[in-house]
Amino acid sequence: MSNNDAPNARRTALVVVSHHRPDSLTAHIGNRTVRQLESEGYAVDLLDLNAEGYDPRMTVADQPDWGDRDKVYSADTEAQMRRILAADIVVVAFPVYWMGPPALLKGWIDRVWNYGFAYGRSKPRLAGKRILWLALAGATADDDIVPAMTEALDAQLSAGIAYYCGFSDSRVGLLPDAEERPQRLDAEGNLSIGDAIAGDAKAAHFLEFEAKAAGFVEEFLASDRVPA
């Protein structure tokens, strides 16, 4: 039974932050998301992978055994699994690296979203959960790469991972313009780095950025609300 099924139960969220710098924009967006979810009444578990010293390297203990879907994985992985199980919804904040998640986050998925737990059963244990991927990208919003980036992230994270693991809803909130020095790839493939924005323009830029992230979260939460 999920938390949602119990009358008056407090809904639960797992917020995963994948960044190596606590002062990064990614961490900032992750922390804001925690506050936003709490103000919506969620009990939030913040999993800051870097702060918790998460090791993304696959290990023998966490490698699937295709002959045993009831394999008991490493203690760390089993503990991570319990954190996912306890959550009605999952929100992940990460920087886009090469059109995909950074290695830290990818390794967490590889090791924890494992055979017998996340997939490989007629009813996966993650079935019915919902997930939002907040993907911060250095590209500017008007960069020609943005539609392809959105498609690539959606194919990998939603179709390839979340729906494969039984999530009932997975959406990618792409947040371009994550850099204060705009990055653009020109027709010849050169990366041009623009001037850093500063002062009021910078404050306005990041306010808009935060509002966009908050909007993705709001939309995600609203889509689960049953109309009165």
Ligand SMILES: Cc1cc2nc3c(=O)[nH]c(=O)nc-3n(C[C@H](O)[C@H](O)[C@H](O)COP(=O)(O)O)c2cc1C
């Ligand atoms: C290894 C690496 C790969 C990157 N790949 C992409 C990319 O494919 N597309 C993109 O828009 N930005 C890319 N970026 C830029 C990051 O997405 C951007 O720096 C980050 O989202 C900024 O947020 P932060 O300050 O929290 O790190 C890349 C950056 C690094 C370091």
